[in-house]
Amino acid sequence: xxxxxxxxxxxxxxxxxxxxxxxxxxxxxxxxxxxxxxxxxxxxxxxxxxxxxxxxxxxxxxxxxxxxxxxxxxxxxxxxxxxxxxxxxxxxxxxxxxxxxxxxxxxxxxxxxxxxxxxxxxxxxxxxxxxxxxxxxxxxxxxxxxxxxxxxxxxxxxxxxxxxxxxxxxxxxxxxxxxxxxxxxxxxxxxxxxxxxxxxxxxxxxxxxxxxxxxxxxxxxxxxxxxxxxxxxxxxxxxxxxxxxxxxxxxxxxxxx
Ligand SMILES: [Zn+2]
Numbered sequence: 001x002x003x004x005x006x007x008x009x010x011x012x013x014x015x016x017x018x019x020x021x022x023x024x025x026x027x028x029x030x031x032x033x034x035x036x037x038x039x040x041x042x043x044x045x046x047x048x049x050x051x052x053x054x055x056x057x058x059x060x061x062x063x064x065x066x067x068x069x070x071x072x073x074x075x076x077x078x079x080x081x082x083x084x085x086x087x088x089x090x091x092x093x094x095x096x097x098x099x100x101x102x103x104x105x106x107x108x109x110x111x112x113x114x115x116x117x118x119x120x121x122x123x124x125x126x127x128x129x130x131x132x133x134x135x136x137x138x139x140x141x142x143x144x145x146x147x148x149x150x151x152x153x154x155x156x157x158x159x160x161x162x163x164x165x166x167x168x169x170x171x172x173x174x175x176x177x178x179x180x181x182x183x184x185x186x187x188x189x190x191x192x193x194x195x196x197x198x199x200x201x202x203x204x205x206x207x208x209x210x211x212x213x214x215x216x217x218x219x220x221x222x223x224x225x226x227x228x229x230x231x232x233x234x235x236x237x238x239x240x241x242x243x244x245x246x247x248x249x250x251x252x253x254x255x256x257x
Pocket of ligand 1: 212213214215216217244245246247248
């Protein structure tokens with residue numbers, strides 16, 4: 001098993017300051033492959049749903065999937081920098097019709113804001129200039145029980161659009177470029193180089209059968225660039241991406257340096 005050091009987590013002081021340890025080395029990094037329990041442990045919450053506005057640590061979490069048969073239409077643009085995330089349906093049993101026939105609600109029948117409503121309000125306030133963007137950690141399901149951390153995003157827009165017989169929410173999120181935002185001096189090169197698009201991850205996961213290509217281990221896995229992005233290796237070519245376990249990932253980076 002991967003050992004996760006889940007320390008105190010981002011410190012949100014009384015003044016609202018968020019400590020810049022978003023991508024702490026002990027924490028999960030973008031591109032890490034993790035199991036569902038590991039994901040819950042990393043964010044210190046038991047996720048029962050796909051949209052989670054402001055968990056205890058002050059960050060929101062969304063779970064996405066672009067697998068066939070996924071319940072919602074999530075799309076990724078500009079090689080992983082932009083995510084268009086679909087809102088979620090009314091729960092079964094709340095209305096008499098099938099959830100896919102009903103407008104996605106921003107309120108429950110009792111008048112409480114739904115997750116759609118909470119995220120929409122935050123996006124609206126950001127657009128109006130009255131708050132900073134909501135920070136959202138994005139996890140993507142690539143296989144049953146297997147997730148990849150796609151990184152930290154900011155919520156910048158929200159709208160409703162027609163989808164078949166009903167209206168759905170769409171949320172636009174942009175990846176937080178840590179180099180540009182000054183969150184960590186060690187987090188270069190820029191995000192656009194290191195982000196591996198979902199279609200590449202899915203293809204590589206299938207090809208490598210969800211195992212380290214060196215030893216066949218199926219724990220502590222990471223998507224690795226064969227030629228590092230810092231040396232011009234592409235994130236968009238499956239031939240340049242492989243699955244390595246933590247041990248072989250480390251062994252490789254020792255060799256390069
Ligand atoms: Zn290995």
